Amino acid sequence: MMSEARAVSVEPAERPVSYFDGHLLGRLCKDTLASAGDEILVDRIRQACPDYPVRLARLGHEWYRLGGVIRPDGSRVAPDLSEWAERTFIECGQNFNTLLDHCEEGRFLATRHQGVSIYLVATTGPKAEDFVQIEIDRTQELASRHLIDPDHPPEDLEDLIDPLTPLPVQPFTVGAARYTYRRKTEVALFMAELDRHRADAHPARRFMDDWTASSSGTRQVFCEDWSLRLYQHKGRHGEQIMNVDIVNNRVREIPRLEGPEGKKGKALATLLSRFDGQAGYPFAWFFYMVKGLVSPHVGEAVQRDLSKDYGYLPDRDAKVLARWIKDPYCV
Numbered sequence: 001m002m003s004e005a006r007a008v009s010v011e012p013a014e015r016p017v018s019y020f021d022g023h024l025l026g027r028l029c030k031d032t033l034a035s036a037g038d039e040i041l042v043d044r045i046r047q048a049c050p051d052y053p054v055r056l057a058r059l060g061h062e063w064y065r066l067g068g069v070i071r072p073d074g075s076r077v078a079p080d081l082s083e084w085a086e087r088t089f090i091e092c093g094q095n096f097n098t099l100l101d102h103c104e105e106g107r108f109l110a111t112r113h114q115g116v117s118i119y120l121v122a123t124t125g126p127k128a129e130d131f132v133q134i135e136i137d138r139t140q141e142l143a144s145r146h147l148i149d150p151d152h153p154p155e156d157l158e159d160l161i162d163p164l165t166p167l168p169v170q171p172f173t174v175g176a177a178r179y180t181y182r183r184k185t186e187v188a189l190f191m192a193e194l195d196r197h198r199a200d201a202h203p204a205r206r207f208m209d210d211w212t213a214s215s216s217g218t219r220q221v222f223c224e225d226w227s228l229r230l231y232q233h234k235g236r237h238g239e240q241i242m243n244v245d246i247v248n249n250r251v252r253e254i255p256r257l258e259g260p261e262g263k264k265g266k267a268l269a270t271l272l273s274r275f276d277g278q279a280g281y282p283f284a285w286f287f288y289m290v291k292g293l294v295s296p297h298v299g300e301a302v303q304r305d306l307s308k309d310y311g312y313l314p315d316r317d318a319k320v321l322a323r324w325i326k327d328p329y330c331v
Contacts, residue, residue: 019132026181034138034177052122057227058249060117067111067141085161108147115139121223128208128222129188140177203331204244210320220281246331255279257294269312283317
């Protein structure tokens with residue numbers, strides 16, 4: 001669950017410390033040959049920025065976007081299919097049939113960019129929000145389809161550029177895979193700006209504050225287990241809209257709380273301890289619960305135990321849970 005904040009640029013009283021240089025990161029991405037494991041890129045960034053070593057937090061979902069136009073031998077006709085189609089249509093006297101004849105004669109193929117977003121993090125301080133998140137795209141251009149299907153020719157430019165039923169080809173790579181630097185986010189500054197324009201605490205802010213106040217924050221670095229999905233865009237009236245979602249970094253073996261129904265006292269404490277052991281740090285079950293990966297009934301059951309003097313939570317964690325019971329939230 002997310003709620004939005006509208007932000008206005010405000011000059012800080014003092015210039016904050018800035019971590020990592022965006023121009024340097026962009027150059028490293030441009031100069032590094034992309035590879036599936038991304039170790040070479042991560043190592044090069046570590047060598048260039050040794051004060052705050054980065055690590056790979058997670059990979060995003062695979063995505064696709066329109067590419068360009070090539071000949072059957074892979075030689076380039078144009079890098080941007082949309083721009084090429086509109087320009088060539090004009091060059092053909094805005095006669096769509098002439099454009100189709102030109103495409104069929106050239107036996108052109110359309111490409112697509114297949115990509116995945118890489119999320120790198122580097123810790124900069126003791127609090128949950130004290131880290132930098134770096135987002136980089138790894139992309140590979142692939143031949144994906146015939147530009148036109150002679151048996152079912154497109155009816156207009158839109159259908160030529162992005163048909164509903166394309167005529168596929170056996171995909172092959174066009175050029176080398178590459179990295180593209182997208183952005184870096186100094187999370188503490190982002191969260192401070194988000195806070196500035198809200199009357200209440202954003203759920204992500206509460207999540208981070210609870211982490212810092214709990215046993216989890218004393219034993220585990222926040223960005224080793226969690227990273228952010230950030231949203232920044234212009235609103236209807238040109239205002240800046242900011243939002244954030246917290247994402248669990250684990251791809252496999254996410255801990256599961258087996259059979260908590262009806263458990264209480266020692267049995268529930270044992271179950272939670274086993275879950276925390278799988279997660280790798282204490283009080284993990286609480287944050288997985290707030291994320292929706294553990295039932296909220298577990299938190300309610302633990303609070304009932306605490307009210308009956310079952311003292312299996314440290315005071316700092318009991319206080320975090322009590323705040324959540326009084327005012328529940330989820331991320």
